[in-house]
Every structure is written in C-alpha cells, then in structure tokens.
Amino acid sequence: NNFCTYCIIPKIRGKFRSRLEKNILDEVKLLADNGVKEIILIAQDLTDYGVDIYGKRMLHDLVRKISLIEGVQWIRLLYCYPEEITDELIEEIANNDKVVKYLDLPIQHISSSVLKQMGRRTNKENIISKIETLRNKVPNIALRTSLIVGFPNESEHDFNELATFLIDYKLENVGVFSYSQEEDTPAAKMDGQIEEEIKIERKNKLMSIQRDVVKEQIKLKIGNIYDTIIDSNNGEYFIGRSYEMAPEIDGLIYIKKHKGINIGDIIKVKITDVMEYDLIGEIFDEFSK
Incomplete structure (x- = not known):
C-alpha cells in the first residue's frame, strides 16, 4: 500500500491483503502441535495487519492470541514500518514473554530528503524517535534494518547523514543494498541517477562502519x-x-x-x-x- 518510488511489488502483487485471523491461528496451532516452537510473522508491512478486513491495526491482538497457543514459545516479527508501530504493539512486545525482543524496521535511509523522494511516509526525526521509544520501552531489544545507498539525487550530505546515523545508533543487524533501477518505477525515471562506482563506494563504507559496530558489540556478549x-x-x-x-x-x-x-x-x-x-x-x- 506504500507505493515506494523504487519498488515494483505493489504493481505486481496489488494492494495489501490480510489473512483471516482464524486461518492464521489454525495454522499456528497445527505447527505447534507438530513441535514447532518459534513462529515468525512476516509481510511486506506487518503493522498493516487487519486494516483491510477489520478496519483497524490488529497485529498486537493477533500476537497476543498466538502467544496463548500451547507449544508456542517464541514469536518473531519481521518487517514493521517504524511509522506504523503503535503504542499497543510496543506494549505487547515489551510485556509478552513469548514475543522475542527483536524487530526488523526496513527504514531504507535516514535523510528526510531521500525518504521523501523514495515515497516513504516518514522522516529522520520520526524514525529516530521510534527507535529511542523502542529501546526505552523494550530493554535489550535487537533491531535490524535494511538500507539503500545511491538512490537518485542522494547527495554527499545525505549519505553522511546515513553514515553518522549508523555510528550513533549502533543497530544490531544491518543489510546494505545499492539502488538499482527497477523497470517501470518512478525512481528509475528520475534525474540525478548515481554512478555505479559511487554506489559501490558508499555501500562499502556503510558495511565497514557496521562491521566496526558489530565488532564492538559482539565482544560484550562473552559471558552472557x-x-x-x-x-x-x-x-x-x-x-x-x-x-x-x-x-x-x-x-x-x-x-x-x-x-x-x-x-x-x-x-x-x-x-x-x-x-x-x-x-x-x-x-x-x-x-x-
């Protein structure tokens, strides 16, 4: 439903479609009855769950009901857009012992200018605010994200904002991708396409920063x-x-x-x-x- 300017998936797959709660719970029960202990919920954007069929965001309610199924020990949430993470969901993550303290937040960038051109419905201040709220409400939460470098018109200043963000906020897991022109997307037709060598250079710099972050964090795990x-x-x-x-x-x-x-x-x-x-x-x- 987001129609990001770099992504063809909405045109291929159509609008977001939620599965019925009963069908999900029945599947989880079947898995748990067969010995599965970790349930991973995944979608293009999990936080949208329920809006199309129930008229409101229902992820927190679904998670709570899954946690009541005998045999389920871990529930993991992948792909939650930070701007759509509700207070109710944060409370469920924080207070439900079966929900692992881990979230994948596909932010893609941190520069408000780049985010706007990407068609993202958020900005730098909102992303940072949500990360700080999650870390405050859910101690020791592990955060993963994916980032795109070399998006059209990404300036040196935009890129440096992203590099500084990784240094300052030290996310536990980060994937970095070079922007590629996906056919029939608005971004592919934008002026200001970035040269491949610059994309590679920027990607390598971010990965080097993240390696240093991980090296610093991972040593602290000895004895845990x-x-x-x-x-x-x-x-x-x-x-x-x-x-x-x-x-x-x-x-x-x-x-x-x-x-x-x-x-x-x-x-x-x-x-x-x-x-x-x-x-x-x-x-x-x-x-x-």
Whole structure:
C-alpha cells in the first residue's frame, strides 16, 4: 500500500491483503502441535495487519492470541514500518514473554530528503524517535534494518547523514543494498541517477562502519547467557540462535556437542568466544559455578 518510488511489488502483487485471523491461528496451532516452537510473522508491512478486513491495526491482538497457543514459545516479527508501530504493539512486545525482543524496521535511509523522494511516509526525526521509544520501552531489544545507498539525487550530505546515523545508533543487524533501477518505477525515471562506482563506494563504507559496530558489540556478549533454539548440527557443533538472531539472515551460536540436546530444543547457553558475526557457547548449568 506504500507505493515506494523504487519498488515494483505493489504493481505486481496489488494492494495489501490480510489473512483471516482464524486461518492464521489454525495454522499456528497445527505447527505447534507438530513441535514447532518459534513462529515468525512476516509481510511486506506487518503493522498493516487487519486494516483491510477489520478496519483497524490488529497485529498486537493477533500476537497476543498466538502467544496463548500451547507449544508456542517464541514469536518473531519481521518487517514493521517504524511509522506504523503503535503504542499497543510496543506494549505487547515489551510485556509478552513469548514475543522475542527483536524487530526488523526496513527504514531504507535516514535523510528526510531521500525518504521523501523514495515515497516513504516518514522522516529522520520520526524514525529516530521510534527507535529511542523502542529501546526505552523494550530493554535489550535487537533491531535490524535494511538500507539503500545511491538512490537518485542522494547527495554527499545525505549519505553522511546515513553514515553518522549508523555510528550513533549502533543497530544490531544491518543489510546494505545499492539502488538499482527497477523497470517501470518512478525512481528509475528520475534525474540525478548515481554512478555505479559511487554506489559501490558508499555501500562499502556503510558495511565497514557496521562491521566496526558489530565488532564492538559482539565482544560484550562473552559471558552472557541466552535462551538458544537449536536449528541443526554440523557433526562437531550444535548450531542455534538467540532472540537476537532471525534465521538465515543474522548470526549463529555454535555450541559444543552435548548428550541430550535435540534439534528444536530451547536451552540456556553461555557465550565463551566470538567470531566476526557468530558466537561460540556451551551449555549453561545454573547449578554449576
């Protein structure tokens, strides 16, 4: 429903369509009955859930009802536009123990000028305000975002705003993409297209900044104890994730093999070492020293 100027998806897929609450709850119950412990809700914009069929935003209500289903232990929310995150949703995330303290906020940029040209319905001040509110109301929340560099007319000043934002706000997970001209989108026809070499240079600079942010943050995790869901094993290690890690896009925790652990278990793991983006840990026995 947002019709961002760089995106063809609305033209291909049409308007946002919510699934009926009953259908979602029935599916979650079926999954939970079959041993699934983590439920991930995903949409182009989760915060729009319910508006088309119920006339109001219903994500917080849906999350609460999912949390009441026996067997569900983790609920993860992906792709929530920051400008549409309601106070009710923040309260649900903060107070519902089954909702992992993790949000993916696809902000795309921080310069108000670039955001306006992208057709985003927000600005720098609103994004920063929402991040600060989330961190205040939900201590230790992990935030992920995706950013686009090299959008038409992105000035050096616009880019520096974005770089400074990453340094100042230290988001836990960031994906950076170079703008590409998608056929039949307004942005593809804009004047002020950025040269490829500049896009690559800007992308590399942001990724370098984010690597330094992660390097600083990840060392602080040594000694921390996390509830960890076990996804797989590679023969030498069990491989799992904490609440800070969405599957297939964030880091992993490698845990020394131990009898009695099964795929799908949620166990306590103490972090003993770190790699560039991943963690190494061992089973934590709360009765040991």
